[in-house]
Amino acid sequence: MPYVNIKVTREGGPDGTGPSAEQKAQLITGVTDLLQDVLGKNPATTFVVIDEVPLEDWGVGGLPVQEYRKQAQ
Amino acid sequence: MPYVNIKVTREGGPDGTGPSAEQKAQLITGVTDLLQDVLGKNPATTFVVIDEVPLEDWGVGGLPVQEYRKQAQ
Amino acid sequence: MPYVNIKVTREGGPDGTGPSAEQKAQLITGVTDLLQDVLGKNPATTFVVIDEVPLEDWGVGGLPVQEYRKQAQ
Amino acid sequence: MPYVNIKVTREGGPDGTGPSAEQKAQLITGVTDLLQDVLGKNPATTFVVIDEVPLEDWGVGGLPVQEYRKQAQ
Amino acid sequence: MPYVNIKVTREGGPDGTGPSAEQKAQLITGVTDLLQDVLGKNPATTFVVIDEVPLEDWGVGGLPVQEYRKQAQ
């Protein structure tokens, strides 16, 4: 009866604006399979929720992620 | 001093695009009353946050929810 | 297909150490009914997860909750 | 290796539609510094995610926040 | 720069008290690999947090999960 929340930055994907519906479906299938393989969890009661987070809302190293990447170069 | 987070798929409601503001208000009132009735929690310090999740971002049974429903038919 | 997370401070309940199993069951039933009544959500796909948070881990007004209550008196 | 999630109502900021990118950057810097100062956490492994919540999705006192404020006046 | 939270009921595992450390490591590896394979995410900035939830704190079908399973039989 697992619940999985996956947060990713809204970027990449086929047109640079975030994961495609197909990529999200792959994440859903993959993590559900993983929970079945490792812990025997029933897929029918495995929920997966994906959140796309705008780049300005994600920080690392004390900076918004885009600033962080510039400085890391 | 409770904090409640309610996640629902973005669908249904008066025009099919998700719960209306009035329905959300009913959820807020209902869960706040529940916490007061069962645990004596003060409504003034009960926070409720509702998240509407796009259908392609919600998975169950290893599939995005719309695919899952098609297969379940 | 809702997911509800309820966070409450670990206090109160029959012996002062937090909600009883029976009180938690009432929260689960109550919020599931609410989602069915307001949005027509199917209870079989409504998940509820309750977290009890130690008092020293909950802050309000810039203070741990117990300090806050002392000052509010 | 901290993870911080900050949820605020979508309001205020320079044009009333929520915090500006600069204000969000200040939150990211401030909370990352705080975790370094108090607990010695490495900024490079401190993630901060900010969520802006529409006003109709935030409840307090059993009401959506805007209704609550009207009644509190 | 993903963040993944996996919530499972505290049960099963080698001695019935929840997933073993080895099983958790498999979940961490598996979901990190998945995000690298599907979205090209860097494992070094992929965080995974696993929460074990006591059975009495998890509800489905309007009941604590153990009650729900009894009735589903």
Next chain:
Amino acid sequence: MPYVNIKVTREGGPDGTGPSAEQKAQLITGVTDLLQDVLGKNPATTFVVIDEVPLEDWGVGGLPVQEYRKQAQ
């Protein structure tokens, strides 16, 4: 009306078993002040919840954090 959740690994602090109550109080005060300074948020309606996560439940780089640190040396 902010809600802040801070997740840290359960380690460090005065006796190596995690942040002390005093350190947690400093986090609560610091992040509440930050939200007041940057966004003008009222401390009385700012909630902070701290979660200590066991080391085996936190993954980075595809490994539980302790394994990751060993390999990073």
